[in-house]
Amino acid sequence: MKYNFYVCIYDLMTMFLCNSMEENIRQEKILQEITVIKEPYFAQYLKKDRAVIVHKHGCSIVNPITNEEVIKIDNDHYRSRTQLPVLHPDKKKMALCYSKIIKIYDTNTGNQEWSATENNAIYSATFSPLENTVFLVCNEYRNVRCSSDGGAIKDDLATINSRGIIIKHDYITNERSEIYKGSFFYPVALHPTQNIMCAGNDKNEIFLYHLDNLKEPWKTGKLENTLAEKYQWNCDGSFIMASGGNDIYMVDSNLTDFYSCFKGDFRKRILNQDSTILATLSIIKLKKEHAKFYIIKYWDIATQKCIYTAKVVKKEKESWAVSSDRDLSFSPDGTELMIVLEDKCMIVPVPFEVYKKKAIFITWILKNYQYNNPEIPHDVIQYIMTTLYQI
Numbered sequence: 001m002k003y004n005f006y007v008c009i010y011d012l013m014t015m016f017l018c019n020s021m022e023e024n025i026r027q028e029k030i031l032q033e034i035t036v037i038k039e040p041y042f043a044q045y046l047k048k049d050r051a052v053i054v055h056k057h058g059c060s061i062v063n064p065i066t067n068e069e070v071i072k073i074d075n076d077h078y079r080s081r082t083q084l085p086v087l088h089p090d091k092k093k094m095a096l097c098y099s100k101i102i103k104i105y106d107t108n109t110g111n112q113e114w115s116a117t118e119n120n121a122i123y124s125a126t127f128s129p130l131e132n133t134v135f136l137v138c139n140e141y142r143n144v145r146c147s148s149d150g151g152a153i154k155d156d157l158a159t160i161n162s163r164g165i166i167i168k169h170d171y172i173t174n175e176r177s178e179i180y181k182g183s184f185f186y187p188v189a190l191h192p193t194q195n196i197m198c199a200g201n202d203k204n205e206i207f208l209y210h211l212d213n214l215k216e217p218w219k220t221g222k223l224e225n226t227l228a229e230k231y232q233w234n235c236d237g238s239f240i241m242a243s244g245g246n247d248i249y250m251v252d253s254n255l256t257d258f259y260s261c262f263k264g265d266f267r268k269r270i271l272n273q274d275s276t277i278l279a280t281l282s283i284i285k286l287k288k289e290h291a292k293f294y295i296i297k298y299w300d301i302a303t304q305k306c307i308y309t310a311k312v313v314k315k316e317k318e319s320w321a322v323s324s325d326r327d328l329s330f331s332p333d334g335t336e337l338m339i340v341l342e343d344k345c346m347i348v349p350v351p352f353e354v355y356k357k358k359a360i361f362i363t364w365i366l367k368n369y370q371y372n373n374p375e376i377p378h379d380v381i382q383y384i385m386t387t388l389y390q391i
């Protein structure tokens with residue numbers, strides 16, 4: 001009987017919160033703003049007390065807890081908008097790419113460990129989780145003389161064709177090999193435990209390759225409604241997230257099941273460490289406040305449902321020239337989200353109910369237990385909650 005009572009209380013409270021979420025979007029609390037870095041473009045957690053931030057004046061390693069710049073990696077302010085940091089899966093190495101140059105740094109010391117220069121512009125870089133290699137996607141541009149009216153060729157008219165080149169670098173032995181030339185690919189994704197590469201082109205086609213045989217893909221598929229520009233394996237390699245347009249697709253690891261499970265005008269998206277939660281960044285106009293706001297939504301991967309929505313900051317800039325200067329990053333323990341918006345880098349808490357569907361029920365039980373047992377210190381209850389938070 002008592003158990004049924006608890007279940008009823010939990011269901012009622014959950015329904016109440018869900019209805020409130022739809023009617024009013026909550027203002028998210030900002031735990032910390034990283035003010036030591038001016039005009040940030042991209043930011044990623046390395047560990048709880050370290051993050052890499054690319055900004056107007058270069059690239060830095062900071063302590064987000066104390067708001068201190070720990071290491072200045074470079075000062076190339078004019079490059080920063082194209083120097084998106086690419087982290088190794090273990091986050092001990094970082095790559096910065098600019099034009100035809102790639103540099104790899106140790107994220108603990110900030111020291112440059114390796115660099116290479118390509119013949120063509122580097123579009124993206126991806127670290128292998130299994131070997132000491134990094135995969136580059138480069139664009140090879142070729143001028144093709146043509147006529148605009150189909151008649152005689154005129155010297156002053158030309159079109160530019162491009163094809164993709166995938167290059168594999170061993171940054172320990174310095175071995176370089178061109179492993180693919182063909183249609184243009186967006187950034188490739190590597191399987192977390194197998195030597196399999198996922199690549200997609202500008203025709204919405206997806207390919208899976210064995211890295212020891214890139215002549216022909218062993219699996220192919222095609223998306224229907226969106227042009228995906230980013231592919232990401234989940235933590236165990238059981239599915240691929242394809243995103244870039246208004247739809248986010250979840251694709252099984254054999255490219256046999258395609259389903260668009262998240263819809264919206266997403267400006268940024270990221271999976272948490274165990275791939276159970278998807279965080280997305282959107283912009284909406286709130287009629288009551290006559291303003292546009294950046295909105296964070298948390299989605300349950302298992303149910304494909306939004307479980308929490310909050311507004312972060314008001315959208316001040318109307319220019320889309322810096323629309324790419326946004327980033328999201330979960331802290332390693334999953335309790336915080338680092339956000340880059342409007343030339344600011346801030347940290348917000350990840351709501352408890354995002355990770356624990358029974359969070360309200362557990363909290364109510366603990367508070368009720370403490371009320372009936374006042375001899376239990378409040379710090380003990382808080383410790384239990386924090387421990388549950390991080391499980």
